Amino acid sequence: MADTLYDIRLSNDPAHYETGAAIMAATDPWITLEMGLDRCHGAFDGPDKEKYFAFDGTNIAGFAVIQTAGSFRGYIQILCAAPEYRGRGVGTALLQFCEQRIHQFSPNVFICVSSFNTAAQQLYFRYGFEKVGLLKDFVRTGYDELLLRKTIGSWNHFLVKNFKF
Numbered sequence: 362m363a364d365t366l367y368d369i370r371l372s373n374d375p376a377h378y379e380t381g382a383a384i385m386a387a388t389d390p391w392i393t394l395e396m397g398l399d400r401c402h403g404a405f406d407g408p409d410k411e412k413y414f415a416f417d418g419t420n421i422a423g424f425a426v427i428q429t430a431g432s433f434r435g436y437i438q439i440l441c442a443a444p445e446y447r448g449r450g451v452g453t454a455l456l457q458f459c460e461q462r463i464h465q466f467s468p469n470v471f472i473c474v475s476s477f478n479t480a481a482q483q484l485y486f487r488y489g490f491e492k493v494g495l496l497k498d499f500v501r502t503g504y505d506e507l508l509l510r511k512t513i514g515s516w517n518h519f520l521v522k523n524f525k526f
């Protein structure tokens with residue numbers, strides 16, 4: 362449960378990305394996946410992404426990157442809490458925020474989680490995600506990613522309900 366109210370904001374600030382990449386590079390799953398600082402930094406680059414940071418005062422408590430284009434739009438590419446904030450609700454707060462934002466343009470929320478990251482899997486399954494695929498050797502050979510989806514229905518239903526076509 363959250364013990365703090367987090368201020369979640371869209372960020373285009375490179376300094377925030379640097380902090381986020383450093384947090385990722387120093388923690389699992391990215392250590393085991395051998396992502397390294399440069400590739401963690403790359404997660405913030407590229408078109409059609411929105412980067413949200415959760416602040417506790419001036420501290421970055423966590424962050425999320427979502428992809429907003431393509432058939433699989435609504436993919437949460439990154440979800441991470443700063444080490445000192447883990448277990449304090451920021452991951453759940455970011456998930457809720459991302460889900461609300463994604464449902465403005467897609468009925469589906471997607472996320473990947475490493476097969477060895479059982480703690481994060483516990484959170485995601487409890488949150489309502491279902492496993493829809495297994496991506497073998499996806500990031501690092503010998504390590505699989507579970508593809509998870511949480512949906513509010515088909516694309517046809519979503520488009521008729523929200524955009525009247």
Ligand SMILES: CC(C)(COP(=O)(O)OP(=O)(O)OC[C@H]1O[C@@H](n2cnc3c(N)ncnc32)[C@H](O)[C@@H]1OP(=O)(O)O)[C@@H](O)C(=O)NCCC(=O)NCCS
Binds near residue numbers: 362443447453474484
């Ligand atoms: C996974 C993560 C984003 C969850 O955010 P969080 O703020 O710690 O989670 P919350 O406080 O909202 O929810 C707590 C639940 O998250 C899960 N969890 C996963 N990793 C955790 C961790 N390191 N510490 C505490 N809870 C964790 C547990 O299921 C926990 O439930 P419990 O308290 O009943 O055991 C965060 O722990 C994290 O950044 N971990 C390292 C990076 C990572 O694994 N990112 C996800 C990649 S797919």
